[in-house]
Amino acid sequence: MYLLHLLFVPLHKAALKGDWEAAKELLIKDPSLVKDSLTEGGETALHISAVEGHSFFVHNLLKLMQDSDIEILNKKGTTALCFAAAAGNLNIVKLMVHRNPDLPTIRGPDGVTPLYMAAFLGHTHVADYLFPLSDFQSWTVEDQITLLTTTIDSQLYGLAMTIVDQWKSLAVVEDSNGETALQVLARKPLVFCRSSNTSQGLCGRIASAILLRYTKVRTHDIRAPCDAYTLLDCLWNIVICQEEDVETTRVVTKNTTKLFFIAAESGNEEFLVELIRRYPDFLYKVNESKQSIFHIAVLHRYVQVFNLLYELRGAKDLMATYVDKDGNNMLHLAARLAPQNQLNLIPGAALQMQREVLWYKEVEKIVQPSYRNKKNSSGKTPWELFVSEHEELMKQGEKMMKQTAKSCMLVTILIATVVFTAAFTVPGGYDNANGTPILKNHRLFVVFPISEAVATLSSLTSMLMFLSILTSRYSGNDFLNTLPFWMVVGVAALFVSIVAMMVAFCTCLLFYQHGFGAVTVLLVMFASVPIIFIVLKYPLLVTILRCTYGCKALFRSNNRLLS
Structure with missing residues (x-):
């Protein structure tokens, strides 16, 4: 029926645009429009202008409304205040x-309050303002814990701290998903700002250090990532106190153990470090699959979590002996294909395969020699499992390497052909009397034979490297060092050959005595060819070098557990 009212559409447009003058004229004609539904969803002008953020429009509209008009719900049971929040x-x-x-205490049929909407969407200041007005103490425990976990999900740690300070029992209550506040926090590795920088490059570590130093002098922000540590301390201390109650000891112990493995499965190494510092016995816990956090780290390829193992010294060997319920030791888990989200962090199937081999070799150093050939419940050794799991990735890596080698080799052959031919056709020709180059006494002449020799040698080297890639066996171990090394040398040699060829060509142009302007333009044009090549191939070179040689320091102790 709302479509039949000729004034609804103009008022709806005015509310959307915040045009109070247009709305005022319509409301003078029909004052009842102030509480009429303008949309199929039952939204009034107040709903629409509030969600669009037109403060002046809302201010004037409220003057024309009764208290009951402001409390009008749309068809989903939502007030205009919920829209504003x-x-x-x-x-x-x-x-x-x-x-x-x-208004803050009015709920819809689904029990949604303005405070929950503000917290769910991460609006810090609105949630902080509405919290003391929402009669939180009268809420059911289910609604209270839902709001608490929602604030943690939205990184409103200041409000979460306020809630747990006043209602400490909520720290051990499970929400509708069966998770406590600590378990929700454990799933958020990115909010812990003191994370190790070992996986970053030099520039990344410097930038992180500067950012960390800068954020220390800023005023306190309740959404700051480092507040996650404060909330963790508060929740953990409350949980420990709850253990004094005999009736809740079993539930708390179960939840805290589950918490530990949730953090491990999420790759939240800083959270794990904080927990282990408080309760070192966590290190020896296993989940339902009889896997420790280090087995989970290997399975999910979490480097920083796995690196905690290097800090255990003697206990490291003990951890490596754990076997899960399927008969898999740690090396079997390293033989499994990495999760897709971890593979996506590395560009290209060949480099992904390289990282997988690196993981396998690293875990192989830790496990007992007898475990390297031990079969699981499926009757497979770790290496047999590795080959079967990575068969498709290995084919994709081989295809990638061969396609790159073929395209680069074509260019290398053309360069080798050109420079080899040009070596016997020197600029200016030869003296018919003695067969020596006519321009041999020119000061730039020596540049030509040197650049020709460099171009020939580098192009042949590049050709040999790409030929080696094309004829490789493509076994698992080849992806670790051999193939990346050949690719780096091949691409680098190709770049050198292009530069040397351009130097030789430009040297010939400089021998011309006339048309200096045109020669200069040609020199600039041809000198830009190596620059274009760098732009196109630089990312490939950097990626290969970073993945091949930068990962040498990937697995190491960071001395954080006992610091």
């Missing part, structure tokens, strides 16, 4: 609450 407009929220203080 969802939009994160604190000014409009304050206008509505000042006009009707009961």
Whole structure:
């Protein structure tokens, strides 16, 4: 029926645009429009203007409304204040609450409150403002824990701290997903800002250090990532105190053990470090599959979690002896194909295969020699499992390497042909009397034979490297060092040959005595060819070098557990 009312559409447009003058004229004609639904969803002009953030429009509209009009729900049972809170407009929220203080406590059929909407969408200031007005103490425990876990999910750690400070029992209560507040926090590795920089490059570590130093002098922000540590301390201390109650000891112990493995499966190494410092016995716990956190780290390819193993010294050998319920030791787990999200961090199937081999070799150093040929419940040794799991990735890596080698080899052959031919055709020709080059006394002449020799030698070297790639066996071990080394040398030699060829060509142009302007233009054009090559191939070279040689320091102790 709303479509039949000729004034609904103009008022709807005015509310969307925040055009109060147009809306005012319509409301003078029909004052009842102030509480009429303008949309099929039952939204009034107040709903629409609030979500669009038109403060002036809302301010004037509220003057024309009764308290009951402001409390109107749409068809989903949502007030206009919920819309304003969802939009994160604190000014409009304050206008509505000042006009009707009961608004923050009004719930829809699904029990959604304005405070929950603000917390769910991460609007810090709106949530902080609404919390003391929402009668939180009268909420059910289910609603309270839902709000607490929602604030943690949205990184509103200041509000979460306020809740657990006043309602400490919520720290051990499970939400509708069966998770406690600590378990939700354990799934958020990115909010812990003190994470190790070992996997970053030099520039990355310097930038992180500068950023960390800068953030230390900033004023306190309740959404700052480092507040996750404060919340962790608070929740953990409450959980420890809860263990004094005999009735809850079993539940708390179960939840804290589960918490440990949730953090491991999420790759939250900083969270794990904090827990182990507080309760070192966690290191020896296993999950339902009889896997330790280090087995989980290998399975999910979490380098920083796995590196904690190097800090255990003697206990490291003990951990490596654990066998899960399927008969898999740690090397079997390293033989499994990495999760796709971890593979996607490395560009190209060949380099992904290289990282997989690197993981296998690293774990192989840790496990007992007898475990390297031990079969699991499926009757497979670690290497047999590795080959079967990585068969498709190995084919893709081989295809990638061969395609790159073929395309580069074509260019290398052309360069070798050109420079070899040009070596016998020197600029200016030969003296018919004695067969020596006519321009041999020219000061730039010596550049030509040297550049020709360098171009020939580098192009032949590049050709040999690419030929080696094309004829390789492509076994698993070849992807670790041999194939990347050949590719790096081949591409680097190809670049040198291009530069040398351009130097030889430009040297010939400099011998011309006339048309200096045209020669200069040609020199600039041909000198740009190596630059274009660098732009095109530099990412490939850097990626291969980083993955091949930068990962040498990937597995090492960072001395964090006992620091």
